[in-house]
Amino acid sequence: MEWAQRAACAHEDPELFFPLSSTGPALRQERAAKRVCLRCPVIRQCLGWSMDNGQAHGVWGGTSERERAELRRTTALVVAHE
Secondary structure (H helix, E strand, O other): OHHHHHOHHHHOOHHHHOOOOOOOHHHHHHHHHHHHHHOOOOHHHHHHHHHHOOOOOOOEOOEOHHHHHHHHHHHHHHHHOO
């Protein structure tokens, strides 16, 4: 995970990336975390690592828990139809 040292979030409060819910103030927190991700030079590596390692919680690679779950479902469907 040497890419993590170059991540835009390396000097941010880690709690920003782990909202406690998916409503109200937590949605603002999620959006703030995603803004950090948008300026990150290793966003693709982060997303790939989170998908490969089953990170179910938090914002990783500019995606929320829900978005990664949808990516997993979509990927499973594509693989099943190949």
